[in-house]
Amino acid sequence: MASRTRRHGPAPRARDSSPRRRVPMRLLLPSLVLVALMAMLMLRGYVHSEILADHRVRPEAATDKVPEKILDGGPVIDTRSGRTTSISVPDHRLVLTFDDGPDPTWTPKVLDVLKKHHAHAVFFVTGTMTSRYPELVRRMVAEGHEVGLHTFNHPDLSYQSKKRIDWELSQNQLALAGAAGIRSSIFRPPYSSFADAMDDKSWPVTQYIGTKGYLTVVNNTDSEDWRKPGVDEIIRRATPHGGKGAIVLMHDSGGDRHQTVQALDEFLPTLQKQGYEFDNLTEALDAPSALTKVSGIDLWKGKAWIFLVGASDGITSVMVVGLSVVGALVIARFVLMLLLSGVHARRVRRRGFRWGPPVTEPVSVLVPAYNEAKCIENTVRSLMASEHPVEVIVVDDGSSDGTARIVEAMGLPNVRVVRQLNAGKPAALNRGLANARHDIIVMMDGDTVFEPATVRELVQPFGDPRVGAVAGNAKVGNRDSLIGAWQHIEYVMGFNLDRRMYDILRCMPTIPGAVGAFRRSALERVGGMSDDTLAEDTDITMAMHRDGWRVVYAEKARAWTEAPESVQQLWSQRYRWSYGTMQAIWKHRRALVERGPSGRFGRVGLPLVSLFMVVAPLLAPLIDVFLLYGVVFGPTQKTIVAWLGVLAIQATCAAYAFRLDRERMTHLISLPLQQILYRQLMYVVLLQSWITALTGGRLRWQKLRRTGVVEAPGADGVPRQRTRNSSSDRRPVA
Template sequence: MRYLLPFLLLVALLAMLVLRGYVNSEIAADHRVRNPVGTDQVPEHILDGGPVIDARSKTEPATSVRIPDHHIVLTFDDGPDPEWTPRVLDKLKEYHAHGVFFVTGTMASRYPELVRRMVDEGHEVGLHTFNHPDLSYQSSSRIDWELSENQLALAGAAGVHSSLFRPPYSSFADAMDDKSWPVAQYIGSRGYLTVVNDTDSEDWKRPGVRTIIKNATPKHGKGAIILMHDSGGDRSQTLAALDRFLPSMQEEGYEFTNLTTALGAPSALTPVSGAALWKGKTFVTAVGFSEDVTGVLVAGLSVVGVLVIGRFGLMLLLSFVHARRVRRRNFRWGDAPVSGRVSVLVPAYNERKCIEATVRSLMASDHPIEIIVIDDGSTDGTADVVEAMRLPGVRVVRQQNAGKPAALNNGIAHARYDIVVMMDGDTVFEPSTVRELVQPFADPKVGAVAGNAKVGNRDSLIGAWQHIEYVMGFNLDRRMYDVLRCMPTIPGAVGAFRRTALDRVGGMSEDTLAEDTDITMALHRDGWDVVYAENARAWTEAPESVQQLWSQRYRWSYGTMQAIWKHRGAVFDRGHSGRFGRVGLPFVSLFMVVAPLLAPLIDVFLVYGLIFGPTGKTVAAWFGVLLVQVICAAYAFRLDKERMTHLISLPLQQILYRQLMYVVLLQSWITALTGGRLRWQKLRRTGVLDAPGAAPGARAAAGADHRRPVG
């Protein structure tokens, strides 16, 4: 069930995009236009007849009629248009004129309020197909579909069906040929009057107001069906022409009327009720919703683009600044290096497979330490393994299962020294890790130090993806936050704290599921500096299955949201706390909560663009974003002295891994908004990491070159 709601949401978003493509003629659209052919099969009386063709009778031959003298039927094609159609309607209303609007289904379903206004103000509405194809290219089933979908849009928009039809790309009656005439016959057999025109204003060419009026003016008092347009481009000349044409023709005795009124026939519009009405309303409502959703998605995609490019640009710039500062500062954090003994806390719950390698890696440390393993009620004999090792300087503290924060607080209570290093029970340190980690404490303003957590088990695809994430995301982020002086998280796998700072903020809190983020934010609010020690490397065992990864990231993301909410008051604080609140909290919120939730839009629109177009621009944009990520990843790998071969899987990571993180974050949002509670979840460990220099297993997992002491 945890995947169902996010999956359904993605499917719903894609469905909305498909519907939008459907009503924007991006699906099933056919833009071919046929050249004229011969007229041998068209009856002479049709070619020489009027612009209204009636082929509805199954027993009688088709007939055509003209508009009576001094009657004008103004017809407007291709709408409704949200900009021009209301202004055309206003102009007709101003001069008490009526006309016929031949609407396409795509436009009618997107702007139903305009179709309703047409009907309410006494105009007639006719069909102009759904997608505006040349029907001479279409099969009878496709023609039926164009008609039925056009009627569906009319029913949903105004609760009516119409018996008037104008073929796209039609002209005068004498332009009927051997390809268009069979279409007119088939349309008639479906119960429609085919309406062409006998007076073309040619307003679509935008020839000027005077020319439009000249083209539209009937000769010698004759009646006319005049072709104009209320959509398809700039219709300002059409509007200006109407402002002059309507009053001048009325002064000459012309009446601007509906088609059926001019012919003395019953109205072409019939009310729709029952299932047909609700089907139409449902369709139009869905179209409107899809348009709104698409607008939100486009806005969200813009936000994602700005956040992604902005974040990566900032990460590159500030990481470069950080690297230069590290390289050129040949200085010590204080008057003298930190050389005193420190306490290393190892909270452990059922870490039997990993704990020996963890402890032995600490025993190889080149900095004096005491080791305290806090067994949090393990049931697999974790504490027994440590005690059986009988190593000097290693103590085991047993407690009933109470969770990691309680275990760490218990360890702090047993620690003898002023600097406390914390790590996970599945992590191994290099010999130099502790020494590198504690040096910043020579500066009395430093309250905590973040180390460089690295993925040890990176041989699998999911491990390689997490390796990329750790190097590019977490560690490049930490360099950026270090320069901005707003480090949001001390990683649980490798971090160090000044005991005085811990005491002042009350130790590790159980208020959130991200105790490492919570304590870091609390230290900022108490005025302490939090810095990054990139050479303090620790190798941790990352989740090896999607299920385990989901469980871990679900806890991380939910806990981070809890911590942000808990410390939201920092935004209004002064001093160091206020700086963190107004810089650190917005960054964490944008980059860890908002951006990952919106990131799948990149891939959703990739699929949309590949199917509906423009394919070239879509692919180029997607690869442009990927290129920025590759550049950032390559630079991060260079800074961390990692081999670039793992970046081969980066494109696949961006497609698949991003969706997993979206599901995780969405589920966290749902949990937070519904007031749910998330319990700690124990990951299954394999014990593949060994102590540095102890066995080849760790070297194979992490790379032997990274196990050498630094400096």
């Protein structure tokens, strides 16, 4: 889409001479949406990826500091209130314990087997898994099982600070509170084993855990089911000798646990026949329950946590679908652009290609101008150098800077000035159309300069009587700055490759306001320029299609426009374009069901414009969001390679577009930075446009601030760009 500059008078100044600095709502609301999405994604990655877990197994250490009665004692260690006591399970009582869950696949199967054989157990759950599958924790509690803490992220606590230990416990409790409204007083350290494996690294942790009110539970019978040794071997290792009581270690998460489930189904009835009871811990010890109900603020904090984790999973799933959609759209667009642009280039440049008889009759060039004092002289002089006969009509749309007087003072033949009160660009163009003498109308902006051959190249397609409008090749003249270079890449890669593609598909969506031509009779048939939308050029183009006219692209009809030179100006321009395009799509929505040749645009063009210009740009930042997610949570290497692959595809398309337009490749150096920063700006602009459209808001045009740095083309046909502090800069006339 080329440069559009709708004219309106200056907005009234605020009464307050020292306005407060506030974050604009147009920036704040879309930014908050992006931040919220990022936060949800980060929360999901934090809960799923266990980013804080170290997964290190503690090496052997000395046992000098561990009391003998602990090393020789039972699997329940009580260090609360300064005690140093170990407790054993009574004979013929077994406490089955399951670590690392809950798991959505295997925990329900374990629970089913326990319920089938009327047995209770203890599940030592991690905070991450509890947060993701709270319904399983609720089922554990409802069916009479006990739930214990197994930290939040499963780190080796022997290597953690007290602050980290406190955090692991509190987050684990927070997840339990949100999942089942409970708090637990039993704890099992990750990577723990028998009591006699306690050493000088783990013992201080056990003591500290006791000061927080927890019983530490290890085990004295290990099924080693994580090794998957077979059902019989799991049963053998889990069975205590001589009818003694025991705490049996099993796992309901961390991998394929089908052997555990099968072994459990045989183990329970076999030992029950031998007189064993399968109780939870406090039942086996005849002690008060380890679970207490949570209420008040702690309960609501837990519920809020579980809600946020669930929301993050749901939003992430939607974002993944969105990423898939945008990926498919981006690839489809690139493939279409590359293939069809190549077809277009070969068709246009092959020998003997002509639209029809050469068009040599004079044309009328309309130049709507509102406060273009810095640019208008360059614009008019570039038209006077035209190789094609033209009459120039400058429509002064209520300028307050002397734009009309500058043109009149030039005293050039075939240049007329028409004055009107400020009424906007469509009205100015319609006024110029009413004063035009010729049957072909060229329209351009007051900040644009033409090459000598531009008008001639632009009007040749009218040799085909089916052509009603022609789009020219708009280029950025002020490309020396970073933001100008980014727009230069966008114009060459996006707009002009798009126009080649749409030309082949015969559904060109926009005649750029900076350089376009129309058959007068076609304009009159559709009622001239409309002010129904903020994108009058897109509106008139869609109206042409619906009226049955062909709209084509003339790549050699180059016009050099002054692009916005600040983020604020760029924001204002693109906001209008995005919102105006949405208005035009909605206005011409009936084209979707129209039949005949005029319905081709509705069947092909309108869906493509909606997908490529409205939907895909809105979802495009997901590529960068998931890049950040992958770098933080992994797999980092694959993520970076995938992102570089997308960038390589874009660079290939950009290089091909630059080659077709015969542009220097040096500007593509800034392409990676453009893809990271520029895309986010366009996302926020488009999101703001969606919000404005959905809320029924109204958008006013604002005049872009011009500097007049793009001068008329030289002998080589390329416009010169003067420095901003040049003495030739024209001051506005008072």
